[in-house]
Amino acid sequence: xxxxxxxxxxxxxxxxxxxxxxxxxxxxxxxxxxxxxxxxxxxxxxxxxxxxxxxxxxxxxxxxxxxxxxxxxxxxxxxxxxxxxxxxxxxxxxxxxxxxxxxxxxxxxxxxxxx
Amino acid sequence: xxxxxxxxxxxxxxxxxxxxxxxxxxxxxxxxxxxxxxxxxxxxxxxxxxxxxxxxxxxxxxxxxxxxxxxxxxxxxxxxxxxxxxxxxxxxxxxxxxxxxxxxxxxxxxxxx
Numbered sequence: 001x002x003x004x005x006x007x008x009x010x011x012x013x014x015x016x017x018x019x020x021x022x023x024x025x026x027x028x029x030x031x032x033x034x035x036x037x038x039x040x041x042x043x044x045x046x047x048x049x050x051x052x053x054x055x056x057x058x059x060x061x062x063x064x065x066x067x068x069x070x071x072x073x074x075x076x077x078x079x080x081x082x083x084x085x086x087x088x089x090x091x092x093x094x095x096x097x098x099x100x101x102x103x104x105x106x107x108x109x110x111x112x113x114x115x
Numbered sequence: 116x117x118x119x120x121x122x123x124x125x126x127x128x129x130x131x132x133x134x135x136x137x138x139x140x141x142x143x144x145x146x147x148x149x150x151x152x153x154x155x156x157x158x159x160x161x162x163x164x165x166x167x168x169x170x171x172x173x174x175x176x177x178x179x180x181x182x183x184x185x186x187x188x189x190x191x192x193x194x195x196x197x198x199x200x201x202x203x204x205x206x207x208x209x210x211x212x213x214x215x216x217x218x219x220x221x222x223x224x225x226x227x228x
Contacts, residue, residue, distance in 0.1 A: 009155075032214040032215055032216075034216070036219075042221070043205065043219045043220060043221045043222050044158075044205065044219040045219075046216065046217075046218070049214075049216060051213070051214040052214075090157055090158070094214065094215040095215075100163065100165070100171065101146050101148070101163070101165075101209045101215045101217070102160055102163070102173065103148075103158075103160070103207075103215065103217060105156075105157030105158045105159070106157055107155055107156060107157050108155075108157050
């Protein structure tokens with residue numbers, strides 16, 4: 001069975017410092033992996049995606065993530081946090097086998113950015 | 116933004132009453148999904164559809180039913196709402212030709228008293 005574990009439920013950084021949100025996954029197949037962001041009382045927005053091409057994936061707003069198969073990780077990073085980055089972030093794995101298109105979500109990491 | 120709307124956006128109802136949530140897309144995509152979001156659980160799949168009249172269960176389908184009579188509309192029904200169904204409900208569509216990239220609607224906040 002596939003699963004996703006976000007290692008931190010809450011991360012707090014100061015504005016201008018690096019961001020690291022950690023995600024480990026479990027998948028029997030070649031996975032597709034995503035990071036979504038949800039600002040307060042808003043819907044989910046796709047930040048970036050890994051779909052078996054380059055292992056270092058760049059997304060919107062300066063975020064990037066690196067797929068490491070040996071570590072089964074897909075950590076999200078950003079060199080310099082901005083106040084507008086404060087939100088909840090979800091690491092997501094998708095089944096590739098079959099055709100149902102089910103997404104499996106991690107529990108989420110709340111990012112707090114302090115001035 | 117993908118053309119997905121949800122209605123209503125907010126609803127308060129009482130235990131035992133039926134409730135129907137609507138998801139409408141303008142993208143003509145084949146796959147549509149209903150998720151619920153609860154603190155500490157991320158989003159969990161309730162039901163999904165892979166075409167008109169073609170639906171299947173997700174991981175938390177008990178107490179919910181769905182229907183899809185047109186490509187653009189996917190309805191989620193709570194036959195008899197319970198307090199445990201208080202949640203935020205999101206609809207999503209799957210972009211064709213991608214490895215399951217999904218776009219989400221704005222959500223419906225449902226409170227069952």
